[in-house]
Amino acid sequence: MNALVAIMRFELLLAWRRKSALATTLGFFVIVASLFPLGLGADPQLLRLIGSGVVWVAALLATLLGLARLFAADHEDGTLEQLRLSCVPLPLAALAKIGAHWLVTAVPLCLAAPILGLQYGLSASAIGVLVASLVLGTPVLCLLGAMGAALTLGLRAGGVLVPVLVLPLEVPVLIMGAGSVEAHMNGLGAGPWLSLLAALLIVFVLATPWVVAFALRISSE
Amino acid sequence: MATLTASRSRFFRYASPATFYPLAGRLWPWFAAVAAVLALAGLAIGLLIAPTDATQGDSYRIIFIHVPAAWMSMFIYLVMAFYAVLTFVFQTRLSAMMMRALAPTGAMFTFIALWTGALWGKPTWGAWWVWDARLTSELILLFLYLGFMALQSAIDDTRRADRAGALVALVGVVNVPIIYFSVKWWNTLHQGASVSLTRAPSMAREMLIGMLLMALACWMYSIAVALVRVRALIVERERDAAWLREAGEA
Structure with missing residues (x-):
């Protein structure tokens, strides 16, 4: 547990010293979401319909951005090797790094989402559901992304490969996340979708760190 | 103990590229020939003998390639996942090569299933593509x-490529049951299965025979192509091995 906290604190400190990287992800998220009204026309009716889906797709793409950084620097300077040799279990170290990555990249997205929701004319309660679905869904995106990052560690084509590997697997999260807002707006209640997302999150938090650690071992032996 | 070792060694005998290479070379022409015969028979029954469908007219005849291709697309992924398990459990190089040899064929059948489905969907549903649960999950399978x-x-080191690929194959295998059961779970536009092991098929006997012949032809074709491809992979990876040079192949 101490190791988990120590690695997370270390990662957060590193991220804080390089604030521009954080701003880039957030900026990308807002820009992608702002492009849709420009491309599709500013009809408020249409924007209200597509708003939740657009914000979710933008979040999906934005969480892919920082993945190349997740293990690459540690791989190059040998930190990863030390982590593998240390008495800290590798899955735990991976979980700590992914957790810090989520705090640094995805939490700002969740905080910025209400503003985008307002731009798309979503009601206050729909925005609440949107934020809740993002809070539950983005950790799953980070966990899946970490798996892709671990598998492509140190490859020349790694940056292009991660989306190809990871996006197909992220589709259920997108469907559930955007579905929860849509169900709420249709008066069906977002409860079932949010419960599904939460269940997915629990399964992924428990299982993915082992897969990521295994992938790291494959990539760095 | 001695018998156990003997049976184990017989079991693993063909896991060695050196013994599998000539075996695959002897077998693949047979599988290819059987595939050709079955495909001809299946097409003859499907296109000439099977009756016209009461509601869909002749456009239903696409099922003779669509359904076998869709079955193969899912089944080949399952076989790849099986070889992925073998790769991790027994560390056999050949199972990873088989996995690699099967992937292009699986992708091709997935593409054929989607493409023929679109050709059938246009006259029947009035649209080339709908975002139905089964179509979408089949598209994800292609991805x-x-x-x-x-x-x-992308990975040059073969050992790493084998193990990383095996991990991806195992993670992605979750999608296969989703495709298979999607028509039951979501009950969307794509029709349910017409053929099942547990009840009588809901189609004419000639249609069923034609479809099963085509499915068997696709099986034989997949095996033949995978064997040819795995032979190429063996030559590529073992080009410095003494046995290959003795066989006069390198």
Whole structure:
């Protein structure tokens, strides 16, 4: 547990010293979401319909951005090797790094989402559901992304490969996340979708760190 | 103990590229020939003998390639996942090569299933494509195949490529039951299965025989192509091995 906290604190400190990287992800998220009204026309009716889906797709793409950084620097300077040799279990170290990555990249997205929701004319309660679905869904995106990052560690084509590997697997999260807002707006209640997302999150938090650690071992032996 | 070792060694005998290479070379022409005969018979029954469908007219005849291709697309992924398990459990190089040899065929059948489905969907549903649960999950299966192949070709170190590919194949296998049961779970536009092991088929006997012949032809074709491809992979990876030079292949 101490190791988990120590690695997370270390990662957060590193991220804080390089604030521009954080701003880039957030900026990308807002820009992608702002492009849709420009491309599709500013009809408020249409924007209200597509708003939740657009914000979710933008979040999906934005969480892919920082993945190349997740293990690459540690791989190059040998930190990863030390982590593998240390008495800290590798899955735990991976979980700590992914957790810090989520705090640094995805939490700002969740905080910025209400503003985008307002731009798309979503009601206050729909925005609440949107934020809740993002809070539950983005950790799953980070966990899946970490798996892709671990598998492509140190490859020349790694940056292009991660989306190809990871996006197909992220589709259920997108469907559930955007579905929860849509169900709420249709008066069906977002409860079932949010419960599904939460269940997915629990399964992924428990299982993915082992897969990521295994992938790291494959990539760095 | 001695018998156990003997049976184990017989079991693993063909896991060695050196013994499998000539075996695959002897077998693949037979599988290819059987595939050709079955495909001709299946097409003859499907296109000439089977009756016209009461509601869909002649456009239903696409099922003679669509259904076998869709079955193969899912089944080949399952076989790849099986070889992925073998790769991790027994550390056999050949199972990883088989996995790699099967992927392009699986991707091709996935593409054929989607393409023929679109050709059938236009006259029947009035649209080339709908975002139905089964179509979407089949499309994701195509992306999984492409991701697997992209990862394999991006890694130069064969051991790492084998193990990374095996991990991807195992993670992606979750999608196969989703495709298979999607028509039951979501009950969307794509019709349910017409053929099942547990009840009588809901189609004419000639249609069923034609479809099963085509499915068997696709099986034989897949095996033949995978064997040819795995032979190429063996030559590529073992080009410095003494046994290959003795066989006069390198």
